[in-house]
Amino acid sequence: MVAATGVRIGWADLPRRVRDAVETIVGGVVVEAVSQAGGFSPGSADRVRTDDGRRAFVKAVSTAQNERSPRLHRAEARVTAALPAGVPAPRLLGCHDDGDWVALVLQDIEGRHPATPWVADELDRILAALARLAVAATPAQLPGLPSAAESLAKDFAGWHRIAADPPANLHPWAASHLDELRALADRGLAALAGDCLVHADIRADNLLLSADGTVTVVDWPWACRGPAWLDSVVLLVNVRLHGGHDTSLLLAEVASAAGADLGDLVAVLAGLAGYFAQMARQPSPAGLPTLRAFQAAQADAVLSWLAELLAP
Numbered sequence: 001m002v003a004a005t006g007v008r009i010g011w012a013d014l015p016r017r018v019r020d021a022v023e024t025i026v027g028g029v030v031v032e033a034v035s036q037a038g039g040f041s042p043g044s045a046d047r048v049r050t051d052d053g054r055r056a057f058v059k060a061v062s063t064a065q066n067e068r069s070p071r072l073h074r075a076e077a078r079v080t081a082a083l084p085a086g087v088p089a090p091r092l093l094g095c096h097d098d099g100d101w102v103a104l105v106l107q108d109i110e111g112r113h114p115a116t117p118w119v120a121d122e123l124d125r126i127l128a129a130l131a132r133l134a135v136a137a138t139p140a141q142l143p144g145l146p147s148a149a150e151s152l153a154k155d156f157a158g159w160h161r162i163a164a165d166p167p168a169n170l171h172p173w174a175a176s177h178l179d180e181l182r183a184l185a186d187r188g189l190a191a192l193a194g195d196c197l198v199h200a201d202i203r204a205d206n207l208l209l210s211a212d213g214t215v216t217v218v219d220w221p222w223a224c225r226g227p228a229w230l231d232s233v234v235l236l237v238n239v240r241l242h243g244g245h246d247t248s249l250l251l252a253e254v255a256s257a258a259g260a261d262l263g264d265l266v267a268v269l270a271g272l273a274g275y276f277a278q279m280a281r282q283p284s285p286a287g288l289p290t291l292r293a294f295q296a297a298q299a300d301a302v303l304s305w306l307a308e309l310l311a312p
Contacts, residue, residue, distance in 0.1 A: 007289060010035045011046045014060050018101045022060070025094035025105045028052045038113060038205035039219065040294070042066050042287030043073070047108055056093055060103035066287040073102040076221040079142065080106070086136040087197070088129065088216050109216045111208030117242040118204070126207060127232060127250075129215035131257065134228035137197035148192040148200065148226030156189040158274030167281050171300065173307045174277065180310070185274050188267035194227035202235040204242075229258040233265050237272060241301040248309060266309050273302040 011019070011033035023030055028050025036045040036057075043061025061069040080092040090107040097103075114122045159182045166175065174181060199206070200222040208216040232254045240247045251269075255262040276299035280292050 007042060007287065008035060008037075009042065009044050009061075009065060011044055011048065011058070014044060014103070015101065017098070018060055018096060018103050021096035021098075022048075022056075022058050022103055022105055023050070025096070026050055026054055026056045028054050033058075040288055040291050041069055041072075043069055055108040057090060057106045057108045058103060059106070060096075060101060062101040064100075066285060068285070069287070070097075070100070070102040072221040073104055075223075076219065077102070077104055079145075079220040079223045080104070082142045083220070084137070084141050084197075087133065088214065089220060090216065090218060109208050109210070109218070111210040111214070111216060114204045114207055114209055116204050116238075117244040118239050120245070122209060123239060123245065125209070125213065126215055126235065127254070130202070130232050130235065133217070134196050134231070134258075138228060139195040140197040140225045142197060142223070145197070146224050148194070148198055148224045148230060149189055151200065151222065151224045152192060152271065152275075153189060155275035156185045156271035158276075158278035159185050159270070160274075161278050162274065171277070171303050174273075174303055177310075181270050181274060181306075184267045184270035187264065188269070188271035191261075191264035191267055192226050192230065194230070195225055196228040196230075198224050198226040198230045200224055200226070200230065200234065202231045203238045227258070227260065229254050229260050229265065230268070232258075233268055234272070237269070237298060237302055240305050241298055247305060251309075266306070269302055269306060269309075273299055273306060276302065 030048045031051045032049040033046040036047060041061060042065035043059055045059045048058050049055050061073055063070055074097065077092060077095040080089060083089050090109050093105045093107060095104055114126060159178060163178045163182060199217055199220060206217065206219045208218060236247050236250055239245050251265055252262055255265050276295045280296035280299055284292050
């Protein structure tokens, strides 16, 4: 199984001026920093402790690691700072941005990522939390959020790009269903209307489970406005990737609970599969050597699922 993890720098790799700025925000001298695995940023991700016992979670990156990553940190800072109190996310304590390095200082959450392959009771708990989040986050209160259709329009055109230039190793089922996949992805894009605050990148490594049962959703740079069921569908992609569950039954349950057309959710899966398949054949981005393999694994997982869902 390809893990959702990249290659990170650590706290000690940050320039002194960045560490000084973080310590000013936290309010003490950092004496311990423990790097956290998971996610696809080449920047740091450290749980830090100060000399007087204060704790925070710090993530920092510059253009030297990846040209795009600082923009994502800035987007996450804007979103996290404006999240309503009812959203189960870490609070932003402060942000350092010197034009190159961007460091987010966030509330440190005691918790762990869900187990993968997914465990049934953890999956149930998180699906229930996402359903509650969808209620609490509708209508979306954050100003300036793009719609899900605006955010995903280019991504959902993946099958159109693949059809124009099919790779030699294209998944056999996809190759024989390209026209259907293109039409489904277009339907999926049209189905993304909604006014719910959507995280749009729900995976096991973007979730924390606390001992008291609390679910916390982390890493918000892709937040947008969309249908209340979108985060649950994206989560089920991760469940399908790791195996062990009847994802088709779960998808039908998500559609029924949301009062949504199951066909629309299947169409969104087609759009996501096209995005994964198209991106997997691109060169690896700087600092992210494992990303393309992970996208290829997701494409294969969703395509096998679509072949089941669309079987006559």
